[in-house]
Amino acid sequence: DAGVTQSPTHLIKTRGQQVTLRCSPKSGHDTVSWYQQALGQGPQFIFQYYEEEERQRGNFPDRFSGHQFPNYSSELNVNALLLGDSALYLCASSLGQFRNEQFFGPGTRLTVL
């Protein structure tokens, strides 16, 4: 049973660039959420996708956008990267958009120089 997978594992970008992170949910799950975990902090909710639409959004600027595909996989896009965007980006999946319990992937470590 495949868990949540994310790619790439690590990524280095420079300020002003754009980045796309990818996530495949756990088999059978249809809802994907993205979280940002800065060093020494807990994960912070970015947004949730269900039925290919953004359903909930945390306190993140419009530079953060996403997409969900018909196969339930998802992308997180960040434009105009700032140094402060350096963090671990976690993808989580669940069955149904109202479930609190989620399965997390290992994350993508983004470093912005």
Place this chain on the structure above:
Amino acid sequence: DQQVKQNSPSLSVQEGRISILNCDYTNSMFDYFLWYKKYPAEGPTFLISISSIKDKNEDGRFTVFLNKSAKHLSLHIVPSQPGDSAVYFCAGALTGGGNKLTFGTGTQLKVEL
């Protein structure tokens, strides 16, 4: 505004003894709470949860206690094992509120032989 607080960044316990991890919250709208465990280079793993209609939930060696009047919850691990050494995150949520979890900053538990 830190709505979920874990005031102890680290905790060291001897193998076989009880580990008690604490969490406080300020958002009185939260009615569902979860604990996640995170090993290095892995995503958070769901451990146990509790609804606000209960004051205790038990699963094997793990028990979560909720004191709504004090807006406080705790996770008890008995007996503690070396494999329990990890970062533990407490999270608050709204039942049926979707995937949005609000995490604390985590407590690093070290179980020593």
